Amino acid sequence: MPTCGPLLQGRGMRAMVLSAALAILPGCSVVDATLSALFEPRASFALDVPGTVTTAQVFDCVSDSVAARPGRRGWMNTNVTRIDSARGVIETGDYARDNIVGLRSRTEFSPPAGRIVTRIRGGGPYFADLGIDGAALDLKTRLRDCLGPHSRANTMR
Numbered sequence: 001m002p003t004c005g006p007l008l009q010g011r012g013m014r015a016m017v018l019s020a021a022l023a024i025l026p027g028c029s030v031v032d033a034t035l036s037a038l039f040e041p042r043a044s045f046a047l048d049v050p051g052t053v054t055t056a057q058v059f060d061c062v063s064d065s066v067a068a069r070p071g072r073r074g075w076m077n078t079n080v081t082r083i084d085s086a087r088g089v090i091e092t093g094d095y096a097r098d099n100i101v102g103l104r105s106r107t108e109f110s111p112p113a114g115r116i117v118t119r120i121r122g123g124g125p126y127f128a129d130l131g132i133d134g135a136a137l138d139l140k141t142r143l144r145d146c147l148g149p150h151s152r153a154n155t156m157r
Contacts, residue, residue, distance in 0.1 A: 040098075041122065041132040043119075043121075044120065045139075049148065051111075051114050053147055053148070054111070058088070058107070058147070059085075061143055061146035061147055062105075064142075064146065065142035066078050066139065075131065075135070076092075079093060081095070082095070088109035091104070091105065091107075092105050103120055105139065118140070118143070
């Protein structure tokens with residue numbers, strides 16, 4: 001039988017009411033996904049790159065940039081867990097999974113558009129923010145530096 005443990009504790013009365021309401025649903029995975037969608041810190045950004053940039057270059061830069069991140073508080077998961085060259089997607093730290101402590105990223109690259117979109121998600125125990133905005137800014141800066149001076153950052157959220 002799955003247990004939700006500390007996941008059902010959290011951010012005050014709103015979390016308690018939501019947890020009680022979701023308790024009637026079968027399985028903890030539904031509760032995990034719902035609570036993650038509501039409370040998990042997230043950040044995103046877009047970066048326009050020159051048309052000469054290849055998917056392989058983007059993947060190399062993402063891998064190098066994420067690997068350089070742990071030195072700052074150590075919360076970024078640097079394990080590349082998914083690469084889909086055909087779709088231009090690279091993920092770290094099991095991006096799609098819910099209720100994981102630490103920061104993980106998903107970067108999508110569209111060569112025709114010359115655009116990179118990166119999403120970062122994750123948090124600490126009880127969905128504490130582990131500095132996700134700082135991680136997004138740092139990763140954006142590293143990618144821009146790696147991919148060339150003509151890259152232009154566009155903030156999303």
